[in-house]
Amino acid sequence: MLSFTCDYTQGAHPKILERLLETNMEKLPGYGNDHYCESAKEKIKKACGCPDAEVWFLTGGTQTNATVIDSVLQKYEGVISAQTGHINAHESGAVEFTGHKVLTLPGHEGRIRAEELETFLKTFWADGSHEHMVFPGMVYLSHPTEYGTLYTKAELEAISAICRNYEIPLYLDGARLGYGLMSYDTDVTLPMIAHLCDIFYIGGTKVGALCGEAVVFTKKNAPRHFLTLIKQHGALLAKGRLTGIQFDTLFTDDLYFQISRHAIEMAELLKKGFAERGYSFFLNSPTNQQFIILENGKLEDLQKKVAFEIWEPFDKEHTVVRFATSWGTTKEEIEELFSFL
Amino acid sequence: MLSFTCDYTQGAHPKILERLLETNMEKLPGYGNDHYCESAKEKIKKACGCPDAEVWFLTGGTQTNATVIDSVLQKYEGVISAQTGHINAHESGAVEFTGHKVLTLPGHEGRIRAEELETFLKTFWADGSHEHMVFPGMVYLSHPTEYGTLYTKAELEAISAICRNYEIPLYLDGARLGYGLMSYDTDVTLPMIAHLCDIFYIGGTKVGALCGEAVVFTKKNAPRHFLTLIKQHGALLAKGRLTGIQFDTLFTDDLYFQISRHAIEMAELLKKGFAERGYSFFLNSPTNQQFIILENGKLEDLQKKVAFEIWEPFDKEHTVVRFATSWGTTKEEIEELFSFL
Amino acid sequence: MLSFTCDYTQGAHPKILERLLETNMEKLPGYGNDHYCESAKEKIKKACGCPDAEVWFLTGGTQTNATVIDSVLQKYEGVISAQTGHINAHESGAVEFTGHKVLTLPGHEGRIRAEELETFLKTFWADGSHEHMVFPGMVYLSHPTEYGTLYTKAELEAISAICRNYEIPLYLDGARLGYGLMSYDTDVTLPMIAHLCDIFYIGGTKVGALCGEAVVFTKKNAPRHFLTLIKQHGALLAKGRLTGIQFDTLFTDDLYFQISRHAIEMAELLKKGFAERGYSFFLNSPTNQQFIILENGKLEDLQKKVAFEIWEPFDKEHTVVRFATSWGTTKEEIEELFSFL
Amino acid sequence: MLSFTCDYTQGAHPKILERLLETNMEKLPGYGNDHYCESAKEKIKKACGCPDAEVWFLTGGTQTNATVIDSVLQKYEGVISAQTGHINAHESGAVEFTGHKVLTLPGHEGRIRAEELETFLKTFWADGSHEHMVFPGMVYLSHPTEYGTLYTKAELEAISAICRNYEIPLYLDGARLGYGLMSYDTDVTLPMIAHLCDIFYIGGTKVGALCGEAVVFTKKNAPRHFLTLIKQHGALLAKGRLTGIQFDTLFTDDLYFQISRHAIEMAELLKKGFAERGYSFFLNSPTNQQFIILENGKLEDLQKKVAFEIWEPFDKEHTVVRFATSWGTTKEEIEELFSFL
8 A cells, every 4th residue: 555654664775785785795893893884984974074073873763862862961961852852752761761861841843942942951050959950961852853844054053052051962863864954945964963963863764774873973072982882772783784884875975865855855746735735734844754634534535545644633623644755755656645635 | 047948957856856765775677677667657557547558668758759669660651740740850860760751741839630641641542652652650749749739639539530540550749748638728638648549658857757758558559579679779778767766756646747737837827927918929838838929129138037948030020939837847936037027 | 804703794694685675665564563573473483383472573682681681570680690691791781781680600611500590599588688689580591602502401491490480581592592403412492492481582693684683482471561661772673674574584494494504514514623633622512603722823823814703811822712603604614714724 | 685686776876866866956958968967077087087088978888889889880880899799799789770780709708809800800901892891990898898807908908009000999888887997906097998999988877877878089089960869869868967967976086986996895705705615707707797607506596595697507507697796785795695605
């Protein structure tokens, strides 16, 4: 059946599998010490315009978030996130499992606001009893957010400035980073993110890899003995080549950006099609996730022909649903979908 | 200087010290296996009208909350609390330190609402992706709340019914329980709490003891090997007599209730005095914590003569402050305070 | 360069890559809910002779050990392991990171002994102060052990009987299980392991997969909400197909056993070659890891031509080294090695 | 009944209770910010000859060990201890509960040996795969040990030198420190301990206090925000006065040392009496715990008249038992005991 449920329903971009096949019988050292990892790291550093960055590969988003956040935070610190942030809502408490609180700010279509962040930090430090509270030790953003929205350059700069002022690292969850960078409607670039954030990750799982996320520490700020910490968190692959080769492929000839752009083109097509047919959007998403408001009868009807995700009730008669495109979505699929609307 | 900063500024009720002195040279077994602990437990079970209860003594509130919550929850579960609940706001992340998330509901003058609790639980279980979220495994209330407010019998019954319906335990933090039970304006009794809650604790530290909280498991539901769990959490006193003798004294001849009542009488006096002099209250507290709105000039003036706690800004010109009475507050102190108003 | 450093230097068995390629563009549900995972589970249950088993796929050994052990243990429990057990020695404290102690027994060429296990358990329960200690809550074995050795059927039966007597689960780490089952010198079969153990895992990473371990709960004893626990431990793959397809391939037409047998044949060849040339063995390993004692001069010389692992000093003049074969080792490689001896 | 079971069977030294009584109605700030805590800290720093030390009060030994060790260690580090060390054997896994492994060395009558420590550290750092292991991040000693034995000055100096060489802190558990310092057979002083160790604690619970241990950071090396960390570990007393006043009393007019000396005198008397009557000792303890080998018939007989602790079986016919004296033991009790021998 036609499916737009999410951006990780298919395997890997064919070039990745090809590369895995070509290199398969080479004998390589384990744990990320192979030359493919090395090469992938160099290409990522170059793409980030950040020659001094330290890059590490992990296998999934929740794992990456929990490992990075726990490794960077002091024991008395928590991480600030939007209420709707993935770490707060949909990671089974993986951050708390490592002993750290998620400190929440209101989510505005998935984004936090610089001024609310600043107020939070100011209030914390002004509070006479703050030693009895959890110290804010990091700011977590997702970009794109869980609602497909993006921060602007100005917003990122404002948040980054506050983080530097309060001397806490800014961490950006880029599970879908490619789709954000290739949006028609963004002024944010990868080097800009590397410049403004202290840590971020470039998502592979949702952008064409079988698995894998590339964590970038931009300021020579990787935690000491990070390999040991990764292992302790159960996140160290014996065959590090699996992520190394995938990212090396994704960052060769701009593949990561091209396939992200393709998903965006498909999303814009889909968006236009829904709009032209009079459907309403829950919010204006400039990335590969589109949130449509469906009348409940229409929803039931549509579910028989195409798979998509139920997001949340809108009102008694309507429901918000999500259609996601990906590197693998085709124009034909979009057109087939339109034939059902 | 005159002080109303909190209810733990003085040592212990004199009868407690007397009792510690009398029993001091007796040789007793350690870790709570002495006959004073035994006797105190019996008296507490009787006062609770709950002969099958299991009672344990710990030394402080944060310690008690973290130990109980972590010991009762499954690893995939979190605890539901008001946003303003002590475990969420002022315990340095002690619950998260044990690996569990605090799931928040809005606080209404410190209280959660039964209908919001039910919606939260219903929404969680209806969510198709709830396996990727933290399971709600317990409901945490404080009574009195951090704002001095109380639940009514009807409110507790409603919350308790929801918990039973969803098969999760109801846990009541009674750090100031005596002051709640002896309020002029409550229809809640100790046996009622024992009946409606699965676990609760009777606070000693803030109600006349040097240290000590009595945890009551009301439904033969103490965790297996709870002594070991207490020790693992660093909460097992070698000289268990210290808490046993204190609670035995507090529950002899209704001392706990009498001294709590005294604090309430002092609070009502204080409240009346402020009201008569035209001061406004931030909210209507029926217990020993009173929240007054002071004009900032007055505040500065008053601070020179009497100690109290700054709670939060009210508006540009006013501040919310807290005056707390306790078992040790005297009428003379209240009158001296009035002379400064 | 010729290399025998370990059994995870190459990618995946070619049939696995072929299968990944064939299925790549299929749209499948995430998180292990796809039909390849389902099929793989059925095949594994059949191979185990255990139709009621519950099977889950994780990505690596340390991750699997920590997730399983933490999920199964009560909070007051630890896991018993040989001093040399992988969880005690080479997993960066991943078990302790989850809050549980590893309780050690002496290792006898990597194995624990039933009688020492029984004494440990008897002593624990007889100790009047055992409530102040860590409760033994699970027994961990590795098979093959870290020294390539194997338990006999009689040894496993004895250990299993003790575990049942003390009502604690027996967990077998089968990171290299294939190489153990296909040894020339074993009376242990896969159904026997499924019968005698409560939980075990079938290693993929070291036996032909890119990544992946199949955890088998043999007695309908998977922890409640195990998916959530896996996610909380950062171990849930979004594209569960990656492990599902690999295990489905490994358990089609006995591929897992055939490639394991090949590695054993290569190991026996290697063993014979070293023995014929007068080399001594550190111990008699019946599996794919062979521990040879090299004179230090010879070692330095050999290192220039072939890669292998330094294990530990033997005496002033000799060193123990490890040669590992795998599913990918060729007869030609063995012969080339012999030409250097 | 006559009892020598342990050194925490009685309440507090009478002077402590007297002091609690005298100061009881003073209104003091909470959480250790009162002037009694301040005064106690000053006296302790003076007694340690360490004016720059930072002193904190906690309530019990297990709590202190877990809080200090977890707060000081990096997340990838464990703590080295004798196999028989209290943290490894009798604290219910409280250290592992915080995520850290206890790395064990052989215990020699409770002591570790400098040369074995050095070999352990050298071996760890020489191991090519040490990044896959738990880093040794601290050395834990108990003094007196769990067997009543003591380190000599030379032994402490050797261990301290190794720790400095490897740049890891030396932490001394002084649950019974007074009894060690006042032994007839020691060349170790309190200032010496403060000089050689990075952190240690002066035990109160077992040396005359109701509860309380004074942690001393000797090199301006208290963890940042240690108050918050203490609270997070459930170890922060609201009425910090309780420990402050006790330690202030213990360190006024050398009370701590006098009462410790008294316990030693009683232990020496007891020792002499057993020896004169032909009893054998399990080991030669120079402190307040004496380990006697009793014939099993005698043991049963004696148990009817006097309480003591069963330590461990010696052989088929004999058992090791422990008699402990304390600050409260009287000459009359010792003589009554002798009448039963």
